[in-house]
Amino acid sequence: MKIYFYQIILLLATGIASVPGLAAQDNVRENFPVASAIEPQQTEQPASTPSPESADPKLFRNYVELGGSYLPLSNNFGHWSGGYGRGSIDQGKNVWFAEINGQHEFEDAGVYFAVGDTYTISDDWYAALTVGSSAGGFFWPRYRADAFLNKKWLGHKQWITTVGYGSYASKDVHRDDSFYVGTTYYFSKPWIVEEGIRFNISNPGTVTSPSAFVAVTQGWNKQHYLTVRVGLGEEAYQLVGPTATINDFQSQTVTVTWRKWMGRNWGLNLIGDFYHNPFYVKGGSMMGFFKEF
Numbered sequence: 001m002k003i004y005f006y007q008i009i010l011l012l013a014t015g016i017a018s019v020p021g022l023a024a025q026d027n028v029r030e031n032f033p034v035a036s037a038i039e040p041q042q043t044e045q046p047a048s049t050p051s052p053e054s055a056d057p058k059l060f061r062n063y064v065e066l067g068g069s070y071l072p073l074s075n076n077f078g079h080w081s082g083g084y085g086r087g088s089i090d091q092g093k094n095v096w097f098a099e100i101n102g103q104h105e106f107e108d109a110g111v112y113f114a115v116g117d118t119y120t121i122s123d124d125w126y127a128a129l130t131v132g133s134s135a136g137g138f139f140w141p142r143y144r145a146d147a148f149l150n151k152k153w154l155g156h157k158q159w160i161t162t163v164g165y166g167s168y169a170s171k172d173v174h175r176d177d178s179f180y181v182g183t184t185y186y187f188s189k190p191w192i193v194e195e196g197i198r199f200n201i202s203n204p205g206t207v208t209s210p211s212a213f214v215a216v217t218q219g220w221n222k223q224h225y226l227t228v229r230v231g232l233g234e235e236a237y238q239l240v241g242p243t244a245t246i247n248d249f250q251s252q253t254v255t256v257t258w259r260k261w262m263g264r265n266w267g268l269n270l271i272g273d274f275y276h277n278p279f280y281v282k283g284g285s286m287m288g289f290f291k292e293f
Contacts, residue, residue: 078105
């Protein structure tokens with residue numbers, strides 16, 4: 001575990017080292033098109049979390065998106081497939097978010113529901129809270145909640161620091177508490193670098209499992225955003241059946257997201273996803289259509 005934890009620190013240091021030497025962009029955080037790469041609580045069925053506050057209150061605050069996914073797994077684990085709908089609406093200091101996600105995984109199916117709010121506290125501070133639950137699907141959580149507090153720094157408020165806490169209850173006896181720290185830096189357009197580390201504590205057994213990621217985004221609003229995200233970490237457990245788990249293993253992920261505007265207020269969201277652990281490999285794609293209003 002020590003060697004692997006040092007790999008996590010090295011991954012973070014690589015991302016942070018790329019920050020100096022570039023000028024900051026004037027308009028910070030172009031919101032959902034570069035959706036926060038903050039990793040949700042340890043689960044392979046994450047709910048989306050609201051993006052931080054945008055410098056432009058009219059920028060992608062009101063939208064809907066519909067899409068689906070298909071991801072085959074190796075070693076006779078079948079495939080994952082499903083569809084989702086999500087959207088947000090701006091109401092002053094609040095940006096409300098909702099999602100519904102129906103999935104088929106490990107020969108079972110269920111639907112996850114989540115709602116959240118990103119609240120502007122001041123020019124420098126904002127917070128986000130998301131809660132969710134599910135119907136069916138042993139792989140979905142019985143409930144989960146994620147809260148983040150964010151602070152903007154420097155002259156153009158181009159550096160954002162984030163701390164967070166998450167609570168996750170599986171549909172068996174497992175319960176997780178997680179603690180997150182991370183940063184986001186906005187360079188002169190078109191680059192954004194984000195990195196974070198999460199410490200997860202799973203019970204029964206008080207098993208710790210750190211994980212980390214680095215994400216780099218290139219692009220412009222109303223044109224395209226291309227994001228490459230690399231993550232690695234330890235997982236205390238993962239449900240692969242109503243009463244079956246895989247335990248105490250390392251995993252790695254690579255995700256490429258291309259968000260392309262096809263018109264002034266609508267476009268495509270294409271995602272290629274690769275996930276590896278000692279028990280199976282998962283790789284496939286997701287596609288969504290979004291509309292701003």
